[in-house]
Amino acid sequence: MQPVDHTYTALNGRLLLENSLLNKGTAFTHEERTELDLHGLLPPRIETLEEQCHRAYKSFSIKPTPILKHIYLRALQDTNETLFYALLQRHLQEVLPIIYTPVVGQACQRFSDLYRRPRGLFIAYPDREHMDAMLANFRRNVEVIVVTDGERVLGLGDQGIGGMGICIGKLSLYSAVGGVTPNLTLPITLDCGTNNQELLDDPNYLGWRHNRIDDDAYYEFVDMFIQAVKRRWPNVLLQFEDFAIHHATPLLEKYRDEICSFNDDIQGTAAVAAGTLLSAAQSIGKSITDMRVAFLGAGSSGCGIAEQIIRLMVNRGLSDEEARSRFYMVDRHGLLTDNMTELHTFQQKLVQQSASLPDALQNQSAFLKDVVEHIKPDVIIGVSGQPGLFTQEIVEMMARNHERPIIFALSNPISQVEATPEDIIHWTEGRAVVATGSPFAPVEYNGRQYPIAQCNNIYIFPGLGLSVMASGATRISDGMLDKAVETLAKAAPSAMDPNGALLPSMENIQQVTRDIALYVAMQSGAEGLSPELSEEELKNRIQARFWEPTYRRMARTVV
Ligand SMILES: NC(=O)c1ccc[n+]([C@@H]2O[C@H](COP(=O)([O-])OP(=O)(O)OC[C@H]3O[C@@H](n4cnc5c(N)ncnc54)[C@H](O)[C@@H]3O)[C@@H](O)[C@H]2O)c1
Numbered sequence: 001m002q003p004v005d006h007t008y009t010a011l012n013g014r015l016l017l018e019n020s021l022l023n024k025g026t027a028f029t030h031e032e033r034t035e036l037d038l039h040g041l042l043p044p045r046i047e048t049l050e051e052q053c054h055r056a057y058k059s060f061s062i063k064p065t066p067i068l069k070h071i072y073l074r075a076l077q078d079t080n081e082t083l084f085y086a087l088l089q090r091h092l093q094e095v096l097p098i099i100y101t102p103v104v105g106q107a108c109q110r111f112s113d114l115y116r117r118p119r120g121l122f123i124a125y126p127d128r129e130h131m132d133a134m135l136a137n138f139r140r141n142v143e144v145i146v147v148t149d150g151e152r153v154l155g156l157g158d159q160g161i162g163g164m165g166i167c168i169g170k171l172s173l174y175s176a177v178g179g180v181t182p183n184l185t186l187p188i189t190l191d192c193g194t195n196n197q198e199l200l201d202d203p204n205y206l207g208w209r210h211n212r213i214d215d216d217a218y219y220e221f222v223d224m225f226i227q228a229v230k231r232r233w234p235n236v237l238l239q240f241e242d243f244a245i246h247h248a249t250p251l252l253e254k255y256r257d258e259i260c261s262f263n264d265d266i267q268g269t270a271a272v273a274a275g276t277l278l279s280a281a282q283s284i285g286k287s288i289t290d291m292r293v294a295f296l297g298a299g300s301s302g303c304g305i306a307e308q309i310i311r312l313m314v315n316r317g318l319s320d321e322e323a324r325s326r327f328y329m330v331d332r333h334g335l336l337t338d339n340m341t342e343l344h345t346f347q348q349k350l351v352q353q354s355a356s357l358p359d360a361l362q363n364q365s366a367f368l369k370d371v372v373e374h375i376k377p378d379v380i381i382g383v384s385g386q387p388g389l390f391t392q393e394i395v396e397m398m399a400r401n402h403e404r405p406i407i408f409a410l411s412n413p414i415s416q417v418e419a420t421p422e423d424i425i426h427w428t429e430g431r432a433v434v435a436t437g438s439p440f441a442p443v444e445y446n447g448r449q450y451p452i453a454q455c456n457n458i459y460i461f462p463g464l465g466l467s468v469m470a471s472g473a474t475r476i477s478d479g480m481l482d483k484a485v486e487t488l489a490k491a492a493p494s495a496m497d498p499n500g501a502l503l504p505s506m507e508n509i510q511q512v513t514r515d516i517a518l519y520v521a522m523q524s525g526a527e528g529l530s531p532e533l534s535e536e537e538l539k540n541r542i543q544a545r546f547w548e549p550t551y552r553r554m555a556r557t558v559v
């Protein structure tokens with residue numbers, strides 16, 4: 001009988017050291033080195049994981065710039081995943097902005113220059129006839145896929161195959177925060193070409209050098225991909241990431257009832273933003289059903305967030321119509337009204353009836369400043385991807401209208417934020433309730449420190465993943481997302497203390513993720529989307545499924 005707490009491998013020698021999922025580097029013991037033909041291939045000193053972490057942390061710390069730190073961590077991930085995740089766990093707060101937002105943005109922009117080793121799958125349009133074979137080239141078991149076509153990467157526009165950086169970053173968090181075993185994750189880039197001329201002109205660009213394909217070809221290509229995924233991994237959880245406005249919602253609607261899938265920018269963002277708003281409402285002592293909400297940017301995220309908050313308002317007693325009347329969506333051409341003809345279908349549900357608007361907002365395009373002046377929204381949410389649009393004038397007006405204005409500047413990365421927290425706090429004399437999408441240091445104002453909540457979908461997607469792993473859910477329903485919202489708001493320090501933070505600290509994010517996984521799984525059970533299991537049973541499953549970066553004794557497979 002083989003001991004069950006061992007990892008068995010048919011690999012030995014150099015091939016074993018080159019497998020990042022199995023490699024332990026200097027932590028291979030003397031016995032393992034003998035059994036697996038490793039003697040001489042490693043320095044003689046045998047280290048513990050803890051010692052390796054210390055050494056790796058030191059190398060990380062002396063890298064002079066964030067992008068060099070990112071490159072170091074990605075190389076570590078490609079060499080020894082256990083060590084990479086052990087390091088992340090020990091220094092999460094410090095390392096998160098390096099492997100994820102904001103630094104991952106630069107990594108996407110420079111993807112081809114930085115490319116070293118293969119990871120995930122690149123599925124290029126010209127290879128579409130070989131879809132099944134390409135998927136078969138990857139590992140047999142996959143439980144979570146993050147897929148992008150790279151057309152709208154953060155607020156940085158079309159990055160072609162550079163979008164792969166985001167998929168890798170998100171999946172690292174599925175493992176570090178959501179306990180999803182790294183060898184069950186798969187980042188995928190659908191290379192549909194790029195319209196980014198700089199990339200097309202760049203001799204180093206590693207993607208398909210071609211303009212983006214037209215919509216007929218595009219939808220056919222994506223469908224070939226989805227059908228192939230269903231054939232190979234019918235129970236996988238598929239996350240759509242950073243698709244552009246014209247494709248994100250149509251793809252979500254087409255596939256959410258066909259495969260267990262969700263769109264992170266629409267639904268993940270909606271859940272975290274709605275949870276943060278509930279938390280802000282707790283802080284200022286006002287019900288969300290009494291609030292008016294204005295958006296800057298009526299795209300995938302903006303409309304997704306609005307629909308989620310509307311559902312919350314309806315769950316709390318407003319009619320759908322009443323709830324919708326409280327939303328003011330301002331896009332590039334102004335406030336969305338029923339007079340506008342060229343709107344996306346998902347925007348049409350969020351228009352204001354122009355006849356019921358104040359005179360000042362009629363017969364002209366109204367912009368955010370006009371909406372803030374004449375509607376006096378309690379909340380402004382920026383998801384435009386454009387920097388600086390929450391001007392001093394607008395923010396000061398918010399502060400005149402409300403004792404505690406709620407201002408969420410959610411565009412990523414830092415270069416695209418609508419206003420910095422520093423400015424918002426100063427312009428509102430410290431009264432604004434602030435959240436941003438990217439991480440910002442606490443702001444000091446009048447001798448007080450103001451911590452800034454990072455309202456980022458990282459609070460949601462790892463929990464959805466863990467939930468599906470533990471429950472076996474077959475779909476991600478609105479009800480499941482509502483549970484994620486409520487669970488997040490309950491976990492916020494502001495639920496206990498009005499002066500508490502709007503979101504749990506990143507140090508507690510693993511626990512929040514487990515809670516979200518639990519309540520989402522109970523909801524999927526109640527909706528018949530997974531077996532109905534007791535709370536106890538689900539907790540046990542979450543515990544059992546939660547992958548921890550530790551080394552197990554490695555031995556050779558006995559054939
Ligand atoms: N914090 C988070 O977790 C999170 C999640 C998702 C997206 N985001 C950020 O939100 C931004 C938008 O993402 P998206 O998926 O909604 O993109 P999108 O392209 O679907 O939507 C952006 C919208 O902003 C509009 N816009 C552009 N310039 C404008 C202007 N000057 N005034 C008003 N509207 C303008 C566009 O017309 C578009 O409708 C990105 O920067 C992204 O990084 C943050």
Ligand SMILES: O=C(O)C[C@H](O)C(=O)O
Pocket residue numbers: 101153154155242264265411412437456457
């Ligand atoms: O990637 C992030 O940090 C959040 C979000 O998915 C985005 O597109 O900005």
Ligand SMILES: [Mn+2]
Pocket residue numbers: 154241242264265
């Ligand atoms: Mn995204």
